[in-house]
Amino acid sequence: MSAGDRPHGTVEAGARPAARVAWIDRARGIALVAMVVFHFSYDLDMLGVTQWDVGGAPGWRLFAMSIAGSFIALAGVSLQLAHGRGVRWRGFLRRLGQLMLAAAAVTLATHYAMGAAVWFGxxxxxxxxxVLALPFLFAPGWLVALAALLTLAAPHLLTSDVFSHPALYPLGLSPTRWFALDYEPVFPWFAATLAGLLVARIAPLPRGPVASDLLARMGRHSLVIYLLHQPILLAILMGARQLGLL
Structure with missing residues (x-):
């Protein structure tokens, strides 16, 4: 997934070819593979082919959380690399618009197809x-780390009925647990983005030629794969059922 006039993790185009931090692309590719495995398993369970309790078993829940956390943290890494020396507003706003449109498409598709919409996935x-991370791009590392710790602690310290109004659903501070197919509220999940900002500052991130292996190519097209993989999986499984293969 890229954001801006050039992909996340790249250097400005000039006399030499554009370069990327290949491990970010590959890490996204691995997260995509894990996501496809999870959703394929969930679909098999939903169709009654298996009895794995993918939506509720602790092990599956931990697997899903690790996938979500990977995507959110990698978004933080990419944000720091792309805008850490100054926000390039044209690219940032273009990518933000793409994400908002894609998120709206997911909400509408899940509402009409499954009757249980993803409102804050x-x-x-x-x-x-x-957007929330923008001030932290230029904040001292200790402040970013402190904000991450406070974000993690907030659900244990600030949960209250005051936050039960549906408009405050994205905060994640209501004592009422919302049923959702996919739900990553600000508290505690924003901590993963902040952690990504720190990783981008601390970890060695060698740039090189654009990697051509499958995982890296998947990582560079992660938004498209994210949007299309589930309809494709369901179409395959429903087709297999119609043919008597399931």
Whole structure:
């Protein structure tokens, strides 16, 4: 997933070819593979082919959380790399608009197809967190780390009925647990984005030629894959059922 006039993790185009931080693309590719595995398993369970309790078993829940956390943290890494020396507003706003449109498409598709809409899932979260993270791009590392710790602690310290209004649903501070197919509220999930900002500052991020392996190519087209993989999986499984293969 890229944001801006050039992809996340790239250097400005000039006399030499554009370069990327290949491990970011590959990390996104790995997260995409894990996401496809999870959703394929969920679909098999939903169709009654398996009895794995993908939506409720602790192990599956932990798997889903690790996938979501990976995407959100990598968004933070990319944001710091792309805008850490100054926000390039044209690119930032263009990418933000893409995320908002994609998130709206997910909400509408899940509402009409499943009757249980995703109101604040991964794409919604990354869009909101990208805006919330802007001041932290230029903040001292200790302040970013402190904000991450406070974000993690907030659900344990600030949960109250005051936050139960549906308009405050994205905060994640209501004592009422919302039923949602995908839900990554600000508290505590924004901490993953802040952690990504710190990783981009601390970890060695060698740039090189654009990687051509499958994982890297998947990572560079992660938004498209994210949007299309589930309809494709469901179409395959429903087709297999119609043919008597399931």
């Amino acid at each position: 991964i794409l919604h979260a990354i869009a909101v967190f990208s």
